[in-house]
Amino acid sequence: MNSVKTYTVEEAKRKLESYCAYQERCHQEVSNKLLAMRMIPEAVDVVIVHLLEHDFLNETRFAQSYVHGKFNIKKWGKQRLRLELKKRAISKYNIDVALKQISxxxxxxxxxxxxxxxxxxxxxxxxxxxxxxxxxxxxxxxxxxxxxxxxxxxxxxx
Known part of the structure; x- marks a missing residue:
């Protein structure tokens, strides 16, 4: 018998709180993590809403942090930054806000x-x-x- 760890919604909330507190995450990364934990779609939604309400998950903050890091460390230009954020399903508005922070x-x-x-x-x-x-x-x-x-x-x- 294979022993696959299962999580209650509360356990998943705690685990994802620390996952998001460690480093800024986008919605897509959190969804993928929850699906990898074998959470059902309804539970995924409950956990994501919880993370949003408690400010563990913030798309604007993620986009700004991502742009800041990749521009300063990897020296990426705006085209690459825009493309990478689009791949992560970040809204055009948040991409524009994040790119404006580069003087x-x-x-x-x-x-x-x-x-x-x-x-x-x-x-x-x-x-x-x-x-x-x-x-x-x-x-x-x-x-x-x-x-x-x-x-x-x-x-x-x-």
Whole structure:
């Protein structure tokens, strides 16, 4: 007989409270966690409502925290941040609010630093076109807007 742990609604509430208190979570992560705990849909709804009412779960706060962390640590651009938040079913309003917290100056300074660092790593590359392509691909993959990327490539790899 396989022993699969089952949870009461109260146990699930306590477990998910600590899950959400440890780190900001989105609704999707909480739902997936509850489904992995083999909770029925009605119980999932009850637990999510409880977490919302007691401010353990807050989509706006999650989006702001996510953007802050990924921008400052991983140096992601707004395109990538928007895409990743959409994947997590965050509302357009909350995505926009979160992205507005990045100052234009900090955004452009981060792009400058990231591009300059990558150009140094590409210093051995002799072919200008290859160097341009590698720099552009790198910045686009990280989610920087194409008009900013191509302007930066033209500036750094003449």
């Amino acid at each position: 234009e100056q900090a955004y452009l300074e981060t792009l400058d630093a990231l591009a300059a660092k990558k150009v140094q790593l590409l210093a051995r590359e002799k072919n200008t076109w290859v160097k341009r392509k590698k720099l552009a691909d790198y910045l686009l993959y990280r989610g920087w807007e194409s008009h900013l990327v191509y302007a930066k490539v033209a500036e750094l790899v003449p």
